[in-house]
Amino acid sequence: MAKEKKVEQITSMDVDFGQWYTDVVKKAELVDYSSVHGCMIIRPYGYAIWENIQKDLDARFKATGHENVYMPMLIPESLLQKEKDHVEGFAPECAWVTVGGQNKLSERLAIRPTSETLFCEHYRNIIQSYRDLPKLYNQWCNVMRWEKTTRPFLRTSEFLWQEGHTMHETAEEAQEETIKMLHVYRDFYRDALAIPAIIGQKTEKEKFAGAEATYTIEPMMHNGYALQGGTSHYFGDGFARSFDITYTGRDNTVKYPHQTSWGVSTRMIGAIIMAHGDDNGLIIPPAVAPIQVVIIPVAQHKEGVLDKAYAIKAELAKTLRVKVDDGEQSTGWKFSQYEMKGVPVRLEIGPRDIENNSCVLVSRVTGEKKFVSLDNIVEEVTAMLKAVHNELIEKAQANLESKTYVATTHEEFLDIAQNKPGFIKAMWCGDVECEDQLKDETGGVKSRCIPFVEDHLSDVCVCCGKKAKHMVVWGRQY
RNA sequence: CGGGGUGUGGCGCAGUUGGUAGCGCGCGACGUUUGGGACGUCGAUGCCGCAGGUUCGAAUCCUGUCACUCCGACCA
Numbered sequence: 001m002a003k004e005k006k007v008e009q010i011t012s013m014d015v016d017f018g019q020w021y022t023d024v025v026k027k028a029e030l031v032d033y034s035s036v037h038g039c040m041i042i043r044p045y046g047y048a049i050w051e052n053i054q055k056d057l058d059a060r061f062k063a064t065g066h067e068n069v070y071m072p073m074l075i076p077e078s079l080l081q082k083e084k085d086h087v088e089g090f091a092p093e094c095a096w097v098t099v100g101g102q103n104k105l106s107e108r109l110a111i112r113p114t115s116e117t118l119f120c121e122h123y124r125n126i127i128q129s130y131r132d133l134p135k136l137y138n139q140w141c142n143v144m145r146w147e148k149t150t151r152p153f154l155r156t157s158e159f160l161w162q163e164g165h166t167m168h169e170t171a172e173e174a175q176e177e178t179i180k181m182l183h184v185y186r187d188f189y190r191d192a193l194a195i196p197a198i199i200g201q202k203t204e205k206e207k208f209a210g211a212e213a214t215y216t217i218e219p220m221m222h223n224g225y226a227l228q229g230g231t232s233h234y235f236g237d238g239f240a241r242s243f244d245i246t247y248t249g250r251d252n253t254v255k256y257p258h259q260t261s262w263g264v265s266t267r268m269i270g271a272i273i274m275a276h277g278d279d280n281g282l283i284i285p286p287a288v289a290p291i292q293v294v295i296i297p298v299a300q301h302k303e304g305v306l307d308k309a310y311a312i313k314a315e316l317a318k319t320l321r322v323k324v325d326d327g328e329q330s331t332g333w334k335f336s337q338y339e340m341k342g343v344p345v346r347l348e349i350g351p352r353d354i355e356n357n358s359c360v361l362v363s364r365v366t367g368e369k370k371f372v373s374l375d376n377i378v379e380e381v382t383a384m385l386k387a388v389h390n391e392l393i394e395k396a397q398a399n400l401e402s403k404t405y406v407a408t409t410h411e412e413f414l415d416i417a418q419n420k421p422g423f424i425k426a427m428w429c430g431d432v433e434c435e436d437q438l439k440d441e442t443g444g445v446k447s448r449c450i451p452f453v454e455d456h457l458s459d460v461c462v463c464c465g466k467k468a469k470h471m472v473v474w475g476r477q478y
Numbered sequence: 479c480g481g482g483g484u485g486u487g488g489c490g491c492a493g494u495u496g497g498u499a500g501c502g503c504g505c506g507a508c509g510u511u512u513g514g515g516a517c518g519u520c521g522a523u524g525c526c527g528c529a530g531g532u533u534c535g536a537a538u539c540c541u542g543u544c545a546c547u548c549c550g551a552c553c554a
Contacts (some may be wrong), residue, residue, distance in 0.1 A: 018548055033546075093553070114554090148479065148552070155553075208554095228554055265554055298513050332514035350513060360513080444550075 010340070012279050017223045022152070024273055028282045028341045031152045038150035038157030042266070045341065048290030049269055050160060054140060056192050056287065057162065057264070060184050066136040066164060071118040073141075074109040079117045083242040086116060089209020093145045095157075111144045116210065116235075116261060119165040120243035123257075127167060127247050133257055134177075135167040153270035154227070154478050161265035167240075167257045169249070174258035175213075175234050181262040182215045182232040189229060192287040193268065194392035195219045195275045196400055197229055198423070198473055200449030205432045212236040218448045218473065220396075221274035224403040224421030226448050226475040229271055232262035270478070275396050282342025283364050285392055286385040293381055294338045295324040298331055298350030309349050312359070312374070316381060339364060344388040345381060365391045404473075408458045410465075413474075417442035423475045427468035429461035438463055438474065448473045 010027055011019040025031050030046030042050065058068070074097060081087045094110040112118065123135060144158045153159075164181060168174040182199055189195045197219035207214035211233040219229045237256035240246070249255045276283040286292050293316055297309040309324045316322045325334050331348075338346055348360040353374075361370045361380060365388050372380040403422030407413035416424050417438075424445065428434060439446050454471040461468045 016548080022547075035545095037545085089553090143554090145553070149547095149550095151547095159554075161554075231554070263554075267554055296513095301512075330514085330516055331512060332516080334515085335513095336515050348513070352513075 010279065010281060013222065013277075020277075020279075021270075021274060024277055024281055024340075025152045030269070030273075030282075036157070038147050038155075040152050040156050040158075042160075045290055046269065049272070049284065049288055050266055052288040052290065053192070053268060054162075057184075057188055058140070060188060061138050061162075061164065064136075064180065064184060066138045066166075069137045069139050070141065071112070071115050071122070071139055073112055075112055075115075075117055077108050077110060079121060080110050082117060082120070083210050083239055086210035086239075090114065090145075093147065095144050095146050112141075113143055113145045114261075114263075115139065115141070115143075115163055116165065116239060117243075119261075120239050120245060120259075123165075123167055124243055124245045127245055127257060129247055130169050130249050130255075132247060133167055133169045134173065136164075136177075137166065138162055138164040151270075151478075153266055153273070156266075159266050161263050163261060163263040166260045167245070168259070169247075169255075169257065171236065171258045174236075174260050178213070178215060178232045178234040178260045178262070181260070182217065182230075185217050185230040185232070185262075185264060188264075189217060189219060189271075190393065192285065193272055193275075194285040194287075194389050194396065195229075195271060196393060196397045198400075198449065198451050200451035200473065202231075202449055203432070203435060203447045203472070205435050206447060206449075208233045210235065210238060212238060216449050218475075219271055219275060220400045220403060220423060220475075221271070221478065222277065222399060223274070224399075224423075224475070225274075226423065226477045227267065227271050227274070228477060229268065230262070230264035233260060235259040235261065274478070275399075276392050277342070280336075281340030283392065284342040284344065286344045286389050289342070289344050290321065291323045291338075291341070291343045292321045292385055293323075293345045293347055294334075294343045295322065295347045295349060296331060296334045296338075297324065297326060298348055298353075300326060302351050304354060305349065305351060308354050312347065312349060312377060315378060319378065320381065320385070345384050347381065363388055363391070365395070406455075406457055407462055410462060413438065413462050414441055417445045417474075421476065423448065423473050425455060425457060425471055425473055426462035427457050427460060428470050428472040429464055429466045430469040431461075431464070431466075434461055434463035444476050445474050446477065448475050448477070 010023045013020045029043050032041040032043060034041050090113045094113055097109040098105055140162045142158055142160050147155050147157050150156050166177050186199050189197050197217045199217050202214040202216050213234040215232045217229040218226050221227055237258050239259050240256040245257060246254050247257055272284060273282060295309050295313055297305045300306050306326055313322045313324050344364050346362040353359045357374050358371055359374060361372055361384050363384055405416045405420055405422060405424050407416055407424050407426040413424060413426055435447050450470045450472055457471060459468060
């Protein structure tokens with residue numbers, strides 16, 4: 001029943017996944033386009049998802065000892081240039097401020113594409129002793145990268161994110177932090193977004209500009225594409241040396257601190273859409289859904305129906321995010337509307353239900369209708385929300401597993417890359433030439449990561465046949 | 479930055495050999511309806527993306543330009 005496509009304005013996923021995505025973000029009122037290229041207006045329903053994400057993640061950051069700060073939006077060019085790899089990576093896509101008021105600036109200012117350099121400048125001022133370490137800072141902000149082609153949430157010129165920047169006494173401690181925060185992301189994806197993902201290390205070719213090592217979380221979208229869902233970088237003392245950040249150690253010698261940075265962005269909303277959505281629209285995981293339960297009064301003009309709906313809302317709203325839609329639209333229209341918007345649980349209450357002291361609960365994932373007593377409505381709704389979360393993660397897990405393939409030969413790799421969208425597990429020698437070759441031959445399949453848990457598939461590289469160093473997960477990405 | 483597609487009321491679209499703009503949805507009023515996108519009557523909404531040109535006359539033909547979108551290349 002719920003599997004039938006009911007919203008004809010939304011292109012079917014199987015017909016055109018890209019168009020389906022665009023239709024959904026528009027129809028579900030997540031975003032609108034603005035007059036500035038690549039800059040999107042995040043509408044209340046979309047922004048509410050972000051607020052819920054922020055709230056949950058922020059608590060996880062605080063629980064791991066981090067503090068929020070706010071850095072300026074503008075970076076002087078000279079500051080950006082202090083770290084060579086970093087500036088090479090980001091300068092080409094910076095937007096620049098060159099005029100202030102009426103006057104041309106003596107030095108142009110980049111609108112931050114990321115804030116490593118600003119944090120370094122600040123850390124240089126406030127770190128003198130090992131007693132000043134560690135510094136565990138995070139900021140929630142916007143950044144700007146002048147992207148050529150953009151797409152709501154997945155790649156926009158301006159986007160919202162959080163960037164953690166930490167400084168540590170030792171390399172080990174910084175490495176530990178890098179991995180710890182990657183796991184925070186993995187847990188958040190799983191427990192809040194209901195999205196399973198592969199985590200691991202980026203290859204040299206794919207790592208962050210200026211990092212010693214980059215770790216990544218790679219969830220799979222419905223169509224088998226990967227999305228870089230978040231990254232955590234270990235910088236060693238590279239930035240510290242470039243920015244001359246030093247501290248006096250316990251042994252009374254001058255040392256460089258070791259640094260990390262890690263971030264996730266509004267792109268996660270794109271991940272939610274593409275991991276969970278269906279032909280009827282969005283499905284938002286309960287933990288971050290702006291509306292967890294929508295109450296649809298049936299025959300609301302009849303005596304007592306609306307009062308009952310409001311009473312149920314009052315009960316549920318003690319612990320849940322609830323909306324009663326008492327608008328004048330038809331019942332059927334409301335059903336479709338909230339399916340499109342991905343509300344996880346719908347509660348129908350009408351005269352017949354009131355007579356029976358019951359109501360109808362409907363799961364957005366399965367479409368299953370459940371008649372439940374009003375006596376323990378909170379428990380019933382809570383249980384269904386939990387079930388929705390579990391069903392989402394199971395579905396996404398099944399998608400991930402069924403679209404993950406193993407290639408042990410070159411021909412097999414190319415065949416899968418051409419014919420089966422998804423992840424490919426294959427051995428790799430460690431040479432960037434092989435990564436480049438596979439990408440060229442397949443028209444875009446890249447290494448996603450070297451997962452923390454590697455399988456031993458064979459002894460040799462799937463591309464060149466030389467001795468293999470790692471198992472790599474490969475795939476196409478958004 | 480390459481390759482395709484599209485620009486006409488808020489949205490989706492039609493508009494023939496050039497003749498002065500139409501349909502559906504939505505929107506407003508009133509009435510009837512109400513357990514899967516209800517129905518009737520009346521009503522409002524347009525510099526046909528923008529700029530040039532051809533023509534007595536351009537949404538329509540020509541040139542240029544801009545925007546959006548999909549697929550690549552590049553990045554979160």
